[in-house]
Amino acid sequence: MKIAEARAVITGGASGLGNAVARHLAAAGGQVTLLDVQEGPGRAAADAIGARASFVKCDVTAEAEVVSAMEAAAERMGGINLLVNCAGVIGAARVLGRNGPMAGEFFTKVIHINLIGTFLCDKAAAALMQKNTPNEDGERGLLIHTSSVAAFEGQIGQAAYSATKAAVMGMTLPIAREFAAFGIRCMAIAPGIFLTPMIESMSKEHQESLAKQIPFPARLGRPEEFARLVASIFEIAMLNGETIRLDGAIRMQPK
Numbered sequence: 001m002k003i004a005e006a007r008a009v010i011t012g013g014a015s016g017l018g019n020a021v022a023r024h025l026a027a028a029g030g031q032v033t034l035l036d037v038q039e040g041p042g043r044a045a046a047d048a049i050g051a052r053a054s055f056v057k058c059d060v061t062a063e064a065e066v067v068s069a070m071e072a073a074a075e076r077m078g079g080i081n082l083l084v085n086c087a088g089v090i091g092a093a094r095v096l097g098r099n100g101p102m103a104g105e106f107f108t109k110v111i112h113i114n115l116i117g118t119f120l121c122d123k124a125a126a127a128l129m130q131k132n133t134p135n136e137d138g139e140r141g142l143l144i145h146t147s148s149v150a151a152f153e154g155q156i157g158q159a160a161y162s163a164t165k166a167a168v169m170g171m172t173l174p175i176a177r178e179f180a181a182f183g184i185r186c187m188a189i190a191p192g193i194f195l196t197p198m199i200e201s202m203s204k205e206h207q208e209s210l211a212k213q214i215p216f217p218a219r220l221g222r223p224e225e226f227a228r229l230v231a232s233i234f235e236i237a238m239l240n241g242e243t244i245r246l247d248g249a250i251r252m253q254p255k
């Protein structure tokens with residue numbers, strides 16, 4: 001598949017990695033629909049990208065909203081052949097914190113957004129992709145999960161977050177195997193420390209400290225690098241059922 005032919009749905013598209021993906025795909029000639037719970041920032045992000053972008057408000061944990069949003073996106077773009085799951089929360093908290101054990105509701109919320117949200121979007125998008133006319137390779141679409149290096153080296157305070165990122169990585173291969181019958185691929189990207197709005201809110205000293213932990217290049221990841229990897233995966237049909245670390249060779253310490 002070629003980027004100029006992309007009809008992409010990007011969850012969490014109002015900011016961060018999702019927004020970088022949307023901007024990159026649109027600049028390359030593709031169409032993008034941004035899904036986000038933040039209506040104001042979401043519409044502003046789509047307007048900033050231009051005519052190739054649109055926005056649909058969507059809570060990825062609400063199944064009916066997800067189905068409706070995917071159908072709306074498909075109608076606007078003439079179909080969907082790419083889903084990039086970027087919606088998520090950090091969910092940082094110790095299991096045994098200063099104020100007592102972690103509330104089960106907190107853990108459940110992180111699971112709902114990061115894991116169940118990804119699953120709901122996957123199946124809703126795939127249900128539409130399977131109707132696409134296949135290309136010469138028999139390909140109809142691509143699903144991309146955003147995992148994390150925390151799936152491999154979760155730090156103290158990341159029990160909930162790491163669990164979800166390991167889970168989205170873990171379901172990548174079985175989904176790829178099941179959807180092979182429809183010509184739909186499934187891949188995951190596990191980014192390291194990237195310069196997203198959360199990192200940008202930290203002090204320069206903290207940002208520099210994080211950057212020094214990365215072997216090479218010794219800097220924070222740039223969202224556009226994540227976007228370029230998405231584009232490469234989209235165009236290389238043999239990439240399927242795998243998780244790619246995008247992390248400058250970092251291996252996270254316990255804290």
